[in-house]
Amino acid sequence: MRRIITATVQDRGGVLNRITGMLNKRQFNIESISVGASETEGISKMTFVVEISDRQKLEQLTKQLNKQIDVLKVSDITDKAMVARELALIKVVSTGHTRAEIQGIITPFRASVIDVSKESMTIQVTGRPDKVDALIALLRPYGIKELTKTGVTAFLRGQQPDNITEMNSMIN
Amino acid sequence: MKIEASLDVEVNGNLLTGADLLIKTLVDADVDTIFGYPGGAVLPIYDALYRNKAETPFEHVLCRHEQGSIHAAEGYARVTGKPGVVIATSGPGATNLITGITDAMMDSLPLVIFTGQVAENVIGTDAFQEADVMGITTPITKYNYQVNDIADLPRTVKEAFHIASTGRPGPVVVDIPKNISANITVDDYDDDFYLPGYQPTLKPNPLQVIKLADALSRAKRPLLLVGAGTKFADASVELKQFAEKYQLPVTTTLLGLGSFPGTNELSLGMAGMHGTYAANMAIYESDLLINIGARFDDRLTGNIEHFAPAAKVAHIDIDPAEIGKVIETHIPVVADAKKALNALLNTQIDQPDHKDWMDKLQENKKEYPLWYERTETPLSPQWLIEQVYNVSKGEAIVTTDVGQHQMWAAQFYTFDKPNNWVTSGGLGTMGFGFPAAVGAQLGRPDDLVISIVGDGGFQMTCQELSVVKQRKLPVKVIIVNNEALGMVRQWQETFYEERYSESLFSENPDFVKLAESYGIRGVRVDREEDVIQTLEDIFAYDGPVVADFRVVRKTSVYPMIAPGKGIHEMVGVKK
Numbered sequence: 001m002r003r004i005i006t007a008t009v010q011d012r013g014g015v016l017n018r019i020t021g022m023l024n025k026r027q028f029n030i031e032s033i034s035v036g037a038s039e040t041e042g043i044s045k046m047t048f049v050v051e052i053s054d055r056q057k058l059e060q061l062t063k064q065l066n067k068q069i070d071v072l073k074v075s076d077i078t079d080k081a082m083v084a085r086e087l088a089l090i091k092v093v094s095t096g097h098t099r100a101e102i103q104g105i106i107t108p109f110r111a112s113v114i115d116v117s118k119e120s121m122t123i124q125v126t127g128r129p130d131k132v133d134a135l136i137a138l139l140r141p142y143g144i145k146e147l148t149k150t151g152v153t154a155f156l157r158g159q160q161p162d163n164i165t166e167m168n169s170m171i172n
Numbered sequence: 173m174k175i176e177a178s179l180d181v182e183v184n185g186n187l188l189t190g191a192d193l194l195i196k197t198l199v200d201a202d203v204d205t206i207f208g209y210p211g212g213a214v215l216p217i218y219d220a221l222y223r224n225k226a227e228t229p230f231e232h233v234l235c236r237h238e239q240g241s242i243h244a245a246e247g248y249a250r251v252t253g254k255p256g257v258v259i260a261t262s263g264p265g266a267t268n269l270i271t272g273i274t275d276a277m278m279d280s281l282p283l284v285i286f287t288g289q290v291a292e293n294v295i296g297t298d299a300f301q302e303a304d305v306m307g308i309t310t311p312i313t314k315y316n317y318q319v320n321d322i323a324d325l326p327r328t329v330k331e332a333f334h335i336a337s338t339g340r341p342g343p344v345v346v347d348i349p350k351n352i353s354a355n356i357t358v359d360d361y362d363d364d365f366y367l368p369g370y371q372p373t374l375k376p377n378p379l380q381v382i383k384l385a386d387a388l389s390r391a392k393r394p395l396l397l398v399g400a401g402t403k404f405a406d407a408s409v410e411l412k413q414f415a416e417k418y419q420l421p422v423t424t425t426l427l428g429l430g431s432f433p434g435t436n437e438l439s440l441g442m443a444g445m446h447g448t449y450a451a452n453m454a455i456y457e458s459d460l461l462i463n464i465g466a467r468f469d470d471r472l473t474g475n476i477e478h479f480a481p482a483a484k485v486a487h488i489d490i491d492p493a494e495i496g497k498v499i500e501t502h503i504p505v506v507a508d509a510k511k512a513l514n515a516l517l518n519t520q521i522d523q524p525d526h527k528d529w530m531d532k533l534q535e536n537k538k539e540y541p542l543w544y545e546r547t548e549t550p551l552s553p554q555w556l557i558e559q560v561y562n563v564s565k566g567e568a569i570v571t572t573d574v575g576q577h578q579m580w581a582a583q584f585y586t587f588d589k590p591n592n593w594v595t596s597g598g599l600g601t602m603g604f605g606f607p608a609a610v611g612a613q614l615g616r617p618d619d620l621v622i623s624i625v626g627d628g629g630f631q632m633t634c635q636e637l638s639v640v641k642q643r644k645l646p647v648k649v650i651i652v653n654n655e656a657l658g659m660v661r662q663w664q665e666t667f668y669e670e671r672y673s674e675s676l677f678s679e680n681p682d683f684v685k686l687a688e689s690y691g692i693r694g695v696r697v698d699r700e701e702d703v704i705q706t707l708e709d710i711f712a713y714d715g716p717v718v719a720d721f722r723v724v725r726k727t728s729v730y731p732m733i734a735p736g737k738g739i740h741e742m743v744g745v746k747k
């Protein structure tokens with residue numbers, strides 16, 4: 001099962017190394033990690049997307065993260081109402097003929113063109129991972145020259161409704 | 173000839189340097205012994221040690237290899253309960269510590285390790301004796317620091333001692349670049365610390381205690397499984413009270429030996445791969461297994477499918493990550509063992525009705541005691557350990573390496589006190605036992621310290637005979653000499669059709685002469701009739717001794733749970 005786990009960590013030297021090292025040593029399968037500043041100075045927020053085989057392994061993961069001295073809080077937000085977004089930059093082959101066509105494809109995704117050259121254009125798309133993947137799939141036939149993703153970053157919605165299964169369907 | 177060095181760091185004779193500040197902080201931390209080895213990057217620290225000698229209440233012990241220093245610090249920490257302190261230089265000094273740091277991490281020993289580092293202006297340039305100590309030690313420490321501002325040094329050291337010795341203890345590395353230790357420091361530093369991400373849970377959740385109490389009152393076949401967590405929590409008294417109050421049988425892990433008196437009627441002895449029949453079968457048949465401070469290591473559990481299949485499992489541990497890691501746990505209790513036991517002792521619990529169970533366990537104990545084939549020349553190693561136990565009246569501190577002699581020491585030296593057993597459990601480090609005895613003797617100078625080692629392991633760290641001689645440490649080294657790597661040989665005999673690949677030693681040194689070359693008394697014994705007299709002599713002798721006991725080579729540790737087998741599938745339970 002795929003889980004989204006967030007961690008608030010103290011921004012001390014080597015913290016990312018300590019955490020990724022632990023995940024590697026304990027054989028957790030990480031799909032993505034994103035790290036960045038939080039609302040508080042000196043505190044960073046990490047978001048992990050992990051593929052995990054069972055509940056027991058999941059419990060181990062959160063416990064091992066919590067055990068790290070620099071980790072302040074760990075939450076598995078997979079089953080909560082949350083917002084999860086990632087950003088992708090896609091450099092796609094484009095000639096004069098295809099440029100307008102590609103424009104037509106990306107518009108419904110609210111993606112934008114941020115660089116154009118003679119043979120390519122670079123598209124920036126932000127959104128839920130399934131949306132990003134859908135756009136990538138549509139662009140693939142044109143020839144993707146380069147692709148980079150930030151990994152998912154996520155947190156809880158301001159309000160937690162009773163029924164949230166549908167909302168999070170994309171990560172299950 | 174006077175040579176002026178143009179150093180990249182300031183050297184300031186009498187002013188307070190980072191190194192002086194470090195010494196001051198160590199004094200504040202009540203350090204009494206430091207195990208270390210000098211080198212380029214720690215010259216400022218060693219200079220400060222020299223200059224401050226008159227004012228420092230601690231002693232620096234010069235081991236002859238950094239691995240010796242760190243195992244000595246482990247032995248010291250194990251028998252005193254205080255953090256062991258180590259200083260090593262950068263690069264090879266630091267990398268020579270790696271085995272010991274990993275060993276301490278696996279066995280939760282509190283260590284604070286100071287490594288020198290090249291000056292900050294050359295870090296990252298592959299400078300002479302530079303190693304990425306932070307990168308290398310991250311996975312094998314509870315925490316590590318590099319000090320990049322002198323003003324942070326006192327706070328960092330205080331944090332390091334706090335982290336190493338509280339919660340589940342473990343090693344903490346403090347990496348100090350040479351310019352930090354050499355430069356003049358500031359007066360205004362703040363050494364208060366707050367670690368919001370490190371707040372170990374000490375008190376048990378009362379609801380979990382009630383759950384456990386309830387399960388105990390209903391249990392028909394209860395069993396206590398005790399690990400080293402009870403030693404760190406200083407919970408032996410409470411453990412004994414609890415076990416006796418409800419007449420609960422007790423088995424221990426290898427590292428837990430002594431946390432409950434081995435001679436007590438309720439003791440079933442050690443469980444696991446070479447544990448007793450009574451202990452392992454009790455685990456197999458138990459309906460309530462209460463684990464206190466053990467981590468269900470694979471050498472204990474055997475094949476986990478057959479581990480305590482009928483039991484409700486309760487697990488008291490200060491480290492929540494240990495609970496449910498290996499064995500599914502029904503009643504988790506995150507707590508310090510002493511506090512959890514006190515909570516249980518203060519809870520009204522109906523006496524469980526388990527007389528049949530106790531009768532059966534006592535019968536197993538009687539019917540299936542540990543056994544061995546007795547030979548006269550060479551000696552039988554198990555018999556030798558029994559004599560070591562008898563002559564030392566079971567009161568010595570015993571340290572071991574890893575292998576057959578370790579298992580025999582665990583089986584045939586019965587421990588009644590918690591902090592007298594020093595062995596490398598998790599990592600299984602050869603070469604651990606002798607330097608650990610050095611540290612143990614320094615930590616408890618009035619106790620008899622016996623280092624039971626094999627001829628293989630002793631050769632890995634026997635250079636510490638120098639420090640034994642220099643410090644006049646009356647450590648008694650008992651070499652269980654079978655001219656082989658006994659446990660490797662045993663597995664090759666059992667599982668590899670007697671193909672003894674590189675496990676038989678045809679060339680050993682003359683251990684007596686080796687000892688004598690260090691100015692230490694050496695003796696050799698190969699006849700049974702000389703054993704007791706020799707042991708009496710050497711234990712009474714006021715100085716170090718290396719005793720080379722020649723034991724039979726082709727003998728195995730039994731009983732045994734073969735790899736992959738269940739805890740009930742022991743072989744060699746009877747003669």
